[in-house]
Amino acid sequence: MTPTxxxxxxxxxxEGWNRPPLIEPEGDGDLLEVAMGPHHPSTHGVFRMDxxxxxxxxxxxxxxxxxxxxxxxxxxEGMSYLAxxxxxxxxxxxxxxxxxxxxxxxxxxxxGQEVPERAQYLRVIVGELTRLQNHASAIGFLIxxxxxxxxxxMYAFKARExxxxxxxxxxGARMMVNYMRFGGCRVDATPAWLxxxxxxxxxxxxxxxxxxxxxxxxxxxxxxxxGVGILPAALAVNAGITGPMLRASGVNYDIRKVxxxxxxxxxxxxxxxxxxxxxxxxxxxxxLEIRESLSILNQALKExxxxxxMDPKAKIRGFRPKVGEAYGRIEAPKGELGFYLISDGEPxxxxxRIRPPSLINLTVLEDMCLxxxxxxxxxxxxxxxxxxxxxxx
Amino acid sequence: MKSVEEIKAAIEAAVPGAGVAILTNPSxxxxxxxxxxxxxAVEVATFLRDDAELALDFMSNATGVDWPxxxxxxxxxxxxxxxxxxxxxxxxxxxxxxETKKRVEPGCLEAVYHLFSVAKGxxxxxxxxxxxxxxxxxxxxxxxxxxxxxxxxxxxxxxLFGIVFKGHPDLRRLLMxxxxxxxxxxxxxxxxxxxxxxxxxxxxxxxxxxEQRAALAGAEAGAxxxxxxxxA
Numbered sequence: 001m002t003p004t005x006x007x008x009x010x011x012x013x014x015e016g017w018n019r020p021p022l023i024e025p026e027g028d029g030d031l032l033e034v035a036m037g038p039h040h041p042s043t044h045g046v047f048r049m050d051x052x053x054x055x056x057x058x059x060x061x062x063x064x065x066x067x068x069x070x071x072x073x074x075x076x077e078g079m080s081y082l083a084x085x086x087x088x089x090x091x092x093x094x095x096x097x098x099x100x101x102x103x104x105x106x107x108x109x110x111x112g113q114e115v116p117e118r119a120q121y122l123r124v125i126v127g128e129l130t131r132l133q134n135h136a137s138a139i140g141f142l143i144x145x146x147x148x149x150x151x152x153x154m155y156a157f158k159a160r161e162x163x164x165x166x167x168x169x170x171x172g173a174r175m176m177v178n179y180m181r182f183g184g185c186r187v188d189a190t191p192a193w194l195x196x197x198x199x200x201x202x203x204x205x206x207x208x209x210x211x212x213x214x215x216x217x218x219x220x221x222x223x224x225x226x227g228v229g230i231l232p233a234a235l236a237v238n239a240g241i242t243g244p245m246l247r248a249s250g251v252n253y254d255i256r257k258v259x260x261x262x263x264x265x266x267x268x269x270x271x272x273x274x275x276x277x278x279x280x281x282x283x284x285x286x287x288l289e290i291r292e293s294l295s296i297l298n299q300a301l302k303e304x305x306x307x308x309x310m311d312p313k314a315k316i317r318g319f320r321p322k323v324g325e326a327y328g329r330i331e332a333p334k335g336e337l338g339f340y341l342i343s344d345g346e347p348x349x350x351x352x353r354i355r356p357p358s359l360i361n362l363t364v365l366e367d368m369c370l371x372x373x374x375x376x377x378x379x380x381x382x383x384x385x386x387x388x389x390x391x392x393x
Numbered sequence: 394m395k396s397v398e399e400i401k402a403a404i405e406a407a408v409p410g411a412g413v414a415i416l417t418n419p420s421x422x423x424x425x426x427x428x429x430x431x432x433x434a435v436e437v438a439t440f441l442r443d444d445a446e447l448a449l450d451f452m453s454n455a456t457g458v459d460w461p462x463x464x465x466x467x468x469x470x471x472x473x474x475x476x477x478x479x480x481x482x483x484x485x486x487x488x489x490x491x492e493t494k495k496r497v498e499p500g501c502l503e504a505v506y507h508l509f510s511v512a513k514g515x516x517x518x519x520x521x522x523x524x525x526x527x528x529x530x531x532x533x534x535x536x537x538x539x540x541x542x543x544x545x546x547x548x549x550x551x552x553l554f555g556i557v558f559k560g561h562p563d564l565r566r567l568l569m570x571x572x573x574x575x576x577x578x579x580x581x582x583x584x585x586x587x588x589x590x591x592x593x594x595x596x597x598x599x600x601x602x603x604e605q606r607a608a609l610a611g612a613e614a615g616a617x618x619x620x621x622x623x624x625a
Contacts, residue, residue, distance in 0.1 A: 066568040112421035237450050237511050240542025258514045324420020327507050327517055338454050355454040363545045
């Protein structure tokens with residue numbers, strides 16, 4: 001029986017196109033076509049996977065996007081550069097700080113605006129805190145999807161709450177921070193805030209140890225994740241996968257090291273790599289990256305200099321960049337977050353494009369799920385770590 | 394990394410008649426781009442990916458840009474012969490006047506790709522292609538066979554800008570629903586008055602469910618004479 005509806009067999013595949021062969025059903029039993037989502041609890045929002053099953057085995061999978069599409073790019077083209085800054089918070093709402101940072105970097109490339117020392121350090125501090133809480137909650141969600149309802153996620157959120165409290169003290173908002181400006185940061189951190197951050201960073205390794213002890217050696221977790229959802233390195237590079245997912249497949253590519261944007265060349269940190277590219281590696285990479293983030297945070301908090309966080313003469317409102325274009329990118333917790341801007345000399349961008357890591361990391365979902373059990377689809381999907389606000393934009 | 398001029402020379406050495414042009418970027422970012430002729434774009438892209446020195450194996454960002462028709466108003470000096478009465482005698486005199494002329498510069502759609510190298514750690518190299526116009530010549534070759542990361546991003550460009558990628562294996566709308574007619578990221582897009590119409594798959598699913606129910610009922614009727622038969 002052939003599947004109907006949206007899930008169809010694609011016959012026309014260009015030669016050399018990097019795709020695994022489709023799996024043919026065994027025997028002559030009926031195939032089952034399931035629409036997982038858009039309101040499936042594991043999809044973290046509204047997202048649909050049209051899955052064709054042969055018994056329990058996945059033989060086709062098509063992701064369907066767009067339920068949260070609001071054409072953010074079009075909105076941004078109708079308003080000034082600064083006015084889009086608060087909207088970037090809403091892209092990947094788990095990591096608003098890094099979204100701000102990527103946009104600020106793109107505009108700074110376009111205008112040539114310099115960033116003061118202290119602002120660079122503050123950006124690194126809030127950026128790494130964001131990475132830390134994102135990875136902790138990603139692990140929590142992954143375990144939740146495995147069926148360990150509640151407890152591990154609440155452990156992760158306990159750490160996340162402390163970081164969100166810091167964000168609230170610094171910016172006035174827990175999640176919609178709107179913190180960065182072109183050429184600096186909106187407000188300076190007080191010495192009391194820095195002390196509070198030092199205290200949180202001091203306490204965090206204990207949390208990571210505890211969390212890791214609870215999970216990594218767990219037999220059920222290993223049985224469910226090892227050898228599941230393997231992503232080969234060659235495919236990962238060709239498909240544009242970035243972030244922890246790419247490094248779990250063993251490819252050494254971290255934009256913090258490659259581009260050395262901001263002041264990342266001043267810090268000593270390692271880039272953890274996976275070996276197998278399965279769900280377990282993606283899970284472990286996030287633990288290892290949390291530890292590296294903590295090391296960067298310790299260095300940054302030690303070295304942070306005094307001074308302004310913003311050039312007082314810098315024009316942040318109503319400026320007109322020269323005609324031209326710029327592509328700026330950073331290593332966001334989920335992967336490469338890039339902003340591509342074209343200026344035609346007006347106060348608003350002519351073209352404003354976001355390169356969303358969540359969307360592009362999802363494009364290999366079918367490759368990872370083919371031949372796996374349907375129960376593992378949820379797990380593989382969770383290991384990608386996406387936020388739908390960024391996928392659909 | 395090589396400069397754009399060197400990359401252009403390398404491409405022209407490898408793919409004869411490639412038709413590559415350099416577009417200078419006056420912004421401080423200094424990210425100049427290469428415009429490829431659509432006919433040889435796939436060959437050039439394959440060369441950029443496979444060349445040992447460039448090794449641009451990672452196509453990070455693909456997007457569209459809309460350049461609508463531009464009406465340009467120019468002042469042109471025109472010499473005309475006019476009849477004038479000079480000293481009581483009517484005669485033709487040459488006179489130079491300024492005239493405003495309007496001309497329309499045809500627009501186009503553009504696809505922009507940002508390439509990086511994972512193996513060498515350099516980038517970005519920006520390549521772009523443009524269509525003939527915005528109405529009927531909107532076809533460009535798909536680069537999905539070269540970089541798989543183009544697959545969904547080209548679908549998004551097709552959806553939002555209306556560029557048709559030839560050779561794309563699965564060119565459907567990505568973000569808007571399949572029945573949607575327009576391309577929202579174009580500069581001249583006008584929002585519809587009525588946003589309430591939102592077709593869903595329910596009708597089709599309902600039809601299939603009814604067919605299946607009818608088929609089942611038919612099968613049962615054949616086996617146990619059906620519920621009506623039992624009542625009678």
